[in-house]
Structure formats: C-alpha cells, structure tokens
Amino acid sequence: MSGLGLALFLPVHFFVLGTALTGAAALDAVLAWTEQPFVKASEVVLVFLLAAHMTGGLRLLLVEFGGWRRSWQPALIAAVAGSATLCALLFALQLV
Numbered sequence: 001m002s003g004l005g006l007a008l009f010l011p012v013h014f015f016v017l018g019t020a021l022t023g024a025a026a027l028d029a030v031l032a033w034t035e036q037p038f039v040k041a042s043e044v045v046l047v048f049l050l051a052a053h054m055t056g057g058l059r060l061l062l063v064e065f066g067g068w069r070r071s072w073q074p075a076l077i078a079a080v081a082g083s084a085t086l087c088a089l090l091f092a093l094q095l096v
Contacts, residue, residue: 002053009046040095048088055080 019026033039059076 002049002056005046005049006053044088044092044095047091048084051087052080052084055083 016027016030019030034043059080062076063073
C-alpha cells in the first residue's frame with residue numbers, strides 16, 4: 001500500500017517541479033495551493049507512507065539477510081509501525 005501511495009504521488013511531484021521551469025509566478029501559485037489544510041494532511045500521510053516503506057524494507061532485509069528468527073517478526077513489525085508513526089508525527093509538528 002505504501003508503494004502504491006508513493007507511486008501516485010510522483011506525477012504530482014513532477015508537475016510541481018515542472019512549474020518551476022515555467023516561471024516564478026506559476027511556482028508561487030502552486031506553492032500557495034499547498035498551504036491548504038488538506039494538502040498539509042496529505043503531506044503528513046505521505047511522510048508516514050515513505051517511512052513505513054523504508055522501514056518495512058529494512059525489516060525485510062534483516063529477516064532475509066540478517067538471520068533474524070521468525071519469532072521476532074511481531075517485534076520488528078511493531079518497530080516499523082512505531083518508527084513510521086514517529087517520523088510522521090515529527091513532520092506534522094514541524095508544520096504547525
């Protein structure tokens with residue numbers, strides 16, 4: 001799910017970057033649009049998805065190559081969820 005959310009974000013990201021090439025006024029208009037509460041909330045969700053995707057991948061690497069036992073899976077999954085939530089909360093607090 002996190003990978004799908006990130007893939008859906010990429011075209012929007014490229015659009016915003018493309019507006020920087022057309023001029024400062026177009027970029028300023030897009031940046032003003034990003035000040036809306038829905039967009040801010042979407043950014044927090046995006047940071048959560050990115051952190052969950054990254055830490056989930058690290059968990060998978062530990063399981064596959066680190067020789068971690070299967071019995072540690074619940075603890076690793078909880079660590080992934082906790083670290084992703086912490087990253088999103090820290091980002092949200094920075095926005096306020």
